[in-house]
Amino acid sequence: MxxxxxxxHPTRLELLRLKRRKALAEGIADILQKDLETLIVAxxxxxxxxxxxxxxxxxxxxxxxxxxxxxxMLIGSMKVTEMSQSSSRLxxxxxxxxxxxxxxxxxxxxxxxxxxxGAPKPxxxxxxxxxxxxxxxxxxxxxxxxxxxLAEFTAVIREILEIISLKRRQINRIRFKVTPQLxxxxxxxxxxxxxxxxxxxxxxxxxxRKRKERARK
Amino acid sequence: xxxxxxKEIMPKVAIEKLKLMEIDDIVCLIGRDLDSVRSALLExxxxxxxxxxxxxxxxxISLEEALLENxxxxxxxxxxxxxxxxRRLLLAVLRKFEISNVKAMLRAxxxxxxxxxxxxxxxxxxxxxxxxxxxxxxKAKTIEDIVNSFLDLEYGLIMRSVLAxxxxxxxxxxxxxxxxxxxxxxxxxxASKLKGMDKKIAKNVLGIEIEAINIKxxxxxxxxxxxxxxxxxxxxxxxxxxxxxxxxxxxxxxMKSTVEYLLKEAEISNNSFYQDILLQIKKEIExxxxxxxxxxxxxxxxxxxxxxxxxxxxxxxxxxxAFLNLKWVEVKNLRSIIKGSERxxxxxxxxxxxxxxxxx
Numbered sequence: 001m002x003x004x005x006x007x008x009h010p011t012r013l014e015l016l017r018l019k020r021r022k023a024l025a026e027g028i029a030d031i032l033q034k035d036l037e038t039l040i041v042a043x044x045x046x047x048x049x050x051x052x053x054x055x056x057x058x059x060x061x062x063x064x065x066x067x068x069x070x071x072x073m074l075i076g077s078m079k080v081t082e083m084s085q086s087s088s089r090l091x092x093x094x095x096x097x098x099x100x101x102x103x104x105x106x107x108x109x110x111x112x113x114x115x116x117x118g119a120p121k122p123x124x125x126x127x128x129x130x131x132x133x134x135x136x137x138x139x140x141x142x143x144x145x146x147x148x149x150l151a152e153f154t155a156v157i158r159e160i161l162e163i164i165s166l167k168r169r170q171i172n173r174i175r176f177k178v179t180p181q182l183x184x185x186x187x188x189x190x191x192x193x194x195x196x197x198x199x200x201x202x203x204x205x206x207x208x209r210k211r212k213e214r215a216r217k
Numbered sequence: 218x219x220x221x222x223x224k225e226i227m228p229k230v231a232i233e234k235l236k237l238m239e240i241d242d243i244v245c246l247i248g249r250d251l252d253s254v255r256s257a258l259l260e261x262x263x264x265x266x267x268x269x270x271x272x273x274x275x276x277x278i279s280l281e282e283a284l285l286e287n288x289x290x291x292x293x294x295x296x297x298x299x300x301x302x303x304r305r306l307l308l309a310v311l312r313k314f315e316i317s318n319v320k321a322m323l324r325a326x327x328x329x330x331x332x333x334x335x336x337x338x339x340x341x342x343x344x345x346x347x348x349x350x351x352x353x354x355x356k357a358k359t360i361e362d363i364v365n366s367f368l369d370l371e372y373g374l375i376m377r378s379v380l381a382x383x384x385x386x387x388x389x390x391x392x393x394x395x396x397x398x399x400x401x402x403x404x405x406x407x408a409s410k411l412k413g414m415d416k417k418i419a420k421n422v423l424g425i426e427i428e429a430i431n432i433k434x435x436x437x438x439x440x441x442x443x444x445x446x447x448x449x450x451x452x453x454x455x456x457x458x459x460x461x462x463x464x465x466x467x468x469x470x471x472m473k474s475t476v477e478y479l480l481k482e483a484e485i486s487n488n489s490f491y492q493d494i495l496l497q498i499k500k501e502i503e504x505x506x507x508x509x510x511x512x513x514x515x516x517x518x519x520x521x522x523x524x525x526x527x528x529x530x531x532x533x534x535x536x537x538x539a540f541l542n543l544k545w546v547e548v549k550n551l552r553s554i555i556k557g558s559e560r561x562x563x564x565x566x567x568x569x570x571x572x573x574x575x576x577x
Contacts, residue, residue: 069560070507073553073570076281078338086324088388120442125320125393126434126451131506134441 010192064139424456426517
């Protein structure tokens with residue numbers, strides 16, 4: 001694969017500059033590589049946390065459904081349907097914010113914002129419903145917290161993945177484009193400088209030879 | 218006690234009691250699919266109601282509807298053969314189903330349910346037959362419309378007084394509590410009109426049922442963290458224990474001290490049935506609330522069966538109340554089995570939800 005060299009003047013000063021640029025690029029690539037490794041570690045951590053939270057969420061929902069089915073068995077589907085359709089809805093929203101995370105990156109942070117209605121009140125008729133229905137409802141509320149946290153983790157993972165791909169692109173650009181280009185240019189400048197040196201040496205020898213001949217005459 | 222008022226109703230109750238399904242027959246339905254449950258019920262006293270459901274439209278709701286319809290029909294049948302104060306008491310008991318329909322209509326309007334959908338939640342009973350309920354649901358657009366359509370009945374007046382007290386209708390709970398209170402007040406009033414042994418039996422059986430509801434309400438409210446003042450609003454009229462004692466029980470710091478206080482009160486009132494139930498609750502107070510609620514649910518049935526053992530089987534209200542309790546337990550058991558089958562709940566778990574005799 002041929003690499004395009006940079007348009008530079010083949011001088012010693014330029015060669016020094018190019019070598020400095022190459023060292024700098026390699027340094028940046030090393031830093032980016034370290035960042036990438038840190039991000040990958042953070043990604044694995046978040047993935048593990050999300051996995052744990054997902055299992056926890058499934059367990060909460062499983063329990064909620066089980067309690068709901070138990071309530072259905074105790075008072076029948078008709079009553080449960082009636083109750084669930086007419087009971088007051090849970091009023092909630094999601095507050096989105098950012099927090100400083102790994103490598104100081106601003107990561108999304110979600111929070112469940114529930115509308116507090118003062119003193120606690122029963123959601124269903126106490127006489128007609130078994131405690132299982134109330135418990136299923138509170139388990140569902142508990143699940144909401146986990147769902148929001150899981151959404152936050154998913155957003156964080158997505159953000160980290162984007163940054164990882166950006167870093168990877170930057171590293172690849174340095175390693176496979178900038179560094180080879182600098183190498184090629186350095187080689188070119190060195191070649192030119194060597195050629196100039198050789199020509200100078202020949203010129204010196206010719207001049208010395210001519211001076212000696214003139215002195216003999 | 219006048220045996221003459223039992224002349225017609227007792228044979229009828231005895232026949233209906235014989236029609237109750239055997240516990241073994243009920244238990245063997247656990248885990249079977251809805252089709253085979255339907256087939257089994259076709260050979261039971263529920264045959265008439267079940268046969269109306271075609272094989273294609275079989276689901277837990279249609280089967281549940283059929284079971285409840287059968288229970289209501291059985292009650293209405295007994296009312297037909299009863300007279301005097303017994304008839305009044307049975308009518309008061311049946312009003313539980315009437316208010317269930319009123320509540321279903323209130324909920325349907327609040328949830329903006331279509332009329333046909335809402336009608337699925339209604340079991341025609343007494344003055345609230347299918348046509349009247351449908352007509353109300355077609356016309357009613359708001360809760361006020363429902364309240365106004367019941368003004369010719371006591372329910373309308375009760376709901377209107379709740380409506381007058383509240384500024385905005387956000388919650389149906391005040392309406393439901395007021396209706397429930399009115400029904401239990403009616404039952405207690407009818408029970409107190411009975412005389413002699415009948416009064417004693419009815420007081421114990423129905424009183425235990427109401428007190429069990431009150432204990433359930435107190436325990437649940439304490440578990441949810443509802444303030445003491447609010448708990449009082451949800452309590453049903455008291456019967457065996459005075460209102461003041463119940464209110465003092467609410468103030469107790471935790472569920473255990475509430476039960477202990479009520480137990481002390483039961484000892485003072487010398488009601489052995491009430492004491493038994495509270496002792497059982499005290500013993501299992503550390504267990505989940507669902508377990509305590511199960512004990513309270515079974516309280517009325519247990520008391521009525523104990524009363525049967527204590528007094529003569531015939532010519533008192535105990536036999537009728539025991540039958541009604543047994544029939545209701547049968548309906549509830551079948552409903553649990555049907556729902557368990559539909560939701561594919563393991564058989565052992567379904568069995569936990571059945572009310573079975575202690576020695577089963």
